[in-house]
Amino acid sequence: MATLQEALIMAVDSLQAGQPAQAKHICRQILAVDPENGNALYLQGVAQAQMGRLDEARDSLATAAARAPGNADIHLNLGRVHLLAGRFQEAEHSLRSCLALAPGHGGALIELAKTLSSLGRFDEAAEVALEALQSEPGRSDTRAVLSEARREANDPIGAEEHARAGLRTAPGHPQLLCTLGLALFQQSRIGEAVDALTGAVTGDPRNWRAHFNMCRIHLGLGRLAAAWHHLDQGYAAYPDGPFAGRARQFPEPRWAGEPLAGEQLRVWQPYAIGEEILYAGLYGEIAERAERVVIDTTPKLLPLFRRSFPGIDFIPRADPPVTKVAGITRQCSAFDLMRWLRPTEATIPARRRYLAADPSAVADSRRHFDALGAGPKVGISWTSSSTADTGKSLTLEALRPLLGLPGVVFVTLQYGDHEKEIRALRDRHGLVLHPPGDFDPFTDIDGLAGAIAALDAVVSIPNVTAHLADALGVPTVLLTRPFVQNFSLREGRSLWCPNIRPVFRETDDAAAIGRLVDAACARLRDVLNDGAA
Structure with a gap:
C-alpha cells in the first residue's frame, strides 16, 4: 500500500498527465485517512479547478490556505480560481497574499494584472504586467497581458507596440495575435485586425476571444454568416461565452x-x-x-x-x-x-419603428418646437463623453455649414454641459442651437424620446441618440467612421437600423471633416425633402 507521500506524488503525476479526476480520487483517499492533510486539500482544489468545478475548488483551496498560510502556491491557485469565477476582489486579495510570501512571483503578477483589468483598473494592471515582464522577459503571455491592459486603458498604439514586440520573439503566438487584432480593431484598422485575429484562430482554433471579436467585426461589416460562425466557434471553445x-x-x-x-x-x-x-x-x-x-x-x-x-x-x-x-x-x-x-x-424585418414615446411628451415637444418658428426641426448630437471615443466627436465650429442650412431649425440633443460652445457659435456666427425642452437628455430618456419623436430628422454621431432616433422611426443622418459595429453599415445603409443614413469620415484632418460635413448637408436635404430616411 502506498504511503501518504507516495500517494501525493501520484496525485501530482495525474495532474501533470491531464487526469484531474484521477488526481481528485487519490486526494479523497488521502483525506479519508488524514483529513487535515493540507497538501491533499491543495491538490484536490487544483484538480477540481481543472475539472471546472470552481466552487468546490475554492472551498478546498481556502481550507488548504487556512491550514498552510505560508504556502504561496496555494494562494496563487486560489486567486486563479476566484478570477475564473468572476470574483475579482477575492482574486486580488489571494494574489497579493501570494506576492507577500513570494515577492516578484511571475505567475502571481500575471494573474494580478488580469484581475486588475477585470476590475477596470487598467493603468495598475499595465504597471503590474510590466513588473512581471521585467522579472521574466521571455514570457509571451505576459507581453499579451500588458498589451491588453494598455488597450483597455485607451492606448491602442501602445497595445500594438507591445503585441508586435512579443511577436518578434514568438511569431504566430495566438494570444499575442489576438491582442494585436484587438488593438488594431480599436484603431479602426479593420482589415489588419481581421488578419491578426484570423492568425490567432488558425494557430489556436479554441481561442474563444479571437472568435468572439471576429464575430463583432463581421457583424459590423454586415456579414451575418461569418459572424455567427465565429460566435458558435467561440461558444464551443468556451461555453460561458463572451460575457462569462x-x-x-x-x-x-x-x-x-x-x-x-x-x-x-x-x-x-x-x-x-x-x-x-x-x-x-x-x-x-x-x-x-x-x-x-x-x-x-x-x-x-x-x-x-x-x-x-x-x-x-x-x-x-x-x-x-x-x-x-x-x-x-x-x-x-x-x-x-x-x-x-x-x-x-x-x-431582418422591414420595420420602421419599435419604441413608443409618451404621447403627452411628444405633444409638449411639438408645442415647444412650433414656438421656435417655421421650418423643419432637426435635432443634433455631436460629441461623446466616452473615454474610449475613437474619433467619433466633432465640434460645432466644424459643423457650421450644416447648422447654417437655410430654413432649418436646429435643436440640441446633446447631453452634458456644452453651453459655452453653443454660446460661442451664436456670438461668432449668429447660429442658434435651441434647447429641446425642460428636461435633462442624459437622465430623462423618456423626455428625450418624446422630443426626438416630435422632430423631422436627427443628425448624430454613433451614440444613444442615434439608436433612440432609429428605434422611434425618425430619419437620422449618422456622422460616422466607415466601420461602426452596432450599426452594421453596408452600401450606404444600416443592416439593423432602417432609419439611419450614414455619411462617412475617413480621417481626422480638416479636409476630411469638411467633406463629411458637406455630405451631411446634402444627405439632410434629401431626408427632409423625402420625409423619410
Missing part, C-alpha cells in the same frame, strides 16, 4: 435557440444603453415565442420599454444583478437574441 463573469451570475441554463414554448426566459444586458436600445428591436419577437419573458433593463429605460412592450416583465438592471427570479427556466444575454432571431439577412 455576468453569465455565471444566472443559475438557469443558457438559451441557445431551442423552442421556447412553455419556457420562462430571462434576458440580461451585456452592454451599455445604446446597445440595449438596439437589442430592444428583438423583444417583441422573443415575447411571442416564450410563455414569459423577463428582461433586466437600465432603470431610466423602464418607462419607455414598459410602454413599448406591455407583454414583457422589465426589472431594474442592478450590479450585481438579482440572481434569482421566480419561475425562470432559461436565460441568455440580449446579444444572444440577435444570434437566434437574426440568423440570416432575410430574417
Whole structure:
C-alpha cells in the first residue's frame, strides 16, 4: 500500500498527465485517512479547478490556505480560481497574499494584472504586467497581458507596440495575435485586425476571444454568416461565452435557440444603453415565442420599454444583478437574441419603428418646437463623453455649414454641459442651437424620446441618440467612421437600423471633416425633402 507521500506524488503525476479526476480520487483517499492533510486539500482544489468545478475548488483551496498560510502556491491557485469565477476582489486579495510570501512571483503578477483589468483598473494592471515582464522577459503571455491592459486603458498604439514586440520573439503566438487584432480593431484598422485575429484562430482554433471579436467585426461589416460562425466557434471553445463573469451570475441554463414554448426566459444586458436600445428591436419577437419573458433593463429605460412592450416583465438592471427570479427556466444575454432571431439577412424585418414615446411628451415637444418658428426641426448630437471615443466627436465650429442650412431649425440633443460652445457659435456666427425642452437628455430618456419623436430628422454621431432616433422611426443622418459595429453599415445603409443614413469620415484632418460635413448637408436635404430616411 502506498504511503501518504507516495500517494501525493501520484496525485501530482495525474495532474501533470491531464487526469484531474484521477488526481481528485487519490486526494479523497488521502483525506479519508488524514483529513487535515493540507497538501491533499491543495491538490484536490487544483484538480477540481481543472475539472471546472470552481466552487468546490475554492472551498478546498481556502481550507488548504487556512491550514498552510505560508504556502504561496496555494494562494496563487486560489486567486486563479476566484478570477475564473468572476470574483475579482477575492482574486486580488489571494494574489497579493501570494506576492507577500513570494515577492516578484511571475505567475502571481500575471494573474494580478488580469484581475486588475477585470476590475477596470487598467493603468495598475499595465504597471503590474510590466513588473512581471521585467522579472521574466521571455514570457509571451505576459507581453499579451500588458498589451491588453494598455488597450483597455485607451492606448491602442501602445497595445500594438507591445503585441508586435512579443511577436518578434514568438511569431504566430495566438494570444499575442489576438491582442494585436484587438488593438488594431480599436484603431479602426479593420482589415489588419481581421488578419491578426484570423492568425490567432488558425494557430489556436479554441481561442474563444479571437472568435468572439471576429464575430463583432463581421457583424459590423454586415456579414451575418461569418459572424455567427465565429460566435458558435467561440461558444464551443468556451461555453460561458463572451460575457462569462455576468453569465455565471444566472443559475438557469443558457438559451441557445431551442423552442421556447412553455419556457420562462430571462434576458440580461451585456452592454451599455445604446446597445440595449438596439437589442430592444428583438423583444417583441422573443415575447411571442416564450410563455414569459423577463428582461433586466437600465432603470431610466423602464418607462419607455414598459410602454413599448406591455407583454414583457422589465426589472431594474442592478450590479450585481438579482440572481434569482421566480419561475425562470432559461436565460441568455440580449446579444444572444440577435444570434437566434437574426440568423440570416432575410430574417431582418422591414420595420420602421419599435419604441413608443409618451404621447403627452411628444405633444409638449411639438408645442415647444412650433414656438421656435417655421421650418423643419432637426435635432443634433455631436460629441461623446466616452473615454474610449475613437474619433467619433466633432465640434460645432466644424459643423457650421450644416447648422447654417437655410430654413432649418436646429435643436440640441446633446447631453452634458456644452453651453459655452453653443454660446460661442451664436456670438461668432449668429447660429442658434435651441434647447429641446425642460428636461435633462442624459437622465430623462423618456423626455428625450418624446422630443426626438416630435422632430423631422436627427443628425448624430454613433451614440444613444442615434439608436433612440432609429428605434422611434425618425430619419437620422449618422456622422460616422466607415466601420461602426452596432450599426452594421453596408452600401450606404444600416443592416439593423432602417432609419439611419450614414455619411462617412475617413480621417481626422480638416479636409476630411469638411467633406463629411458637406455630405451631411446634402444627405439632410434629401431626408427632409423625402420625409423619410
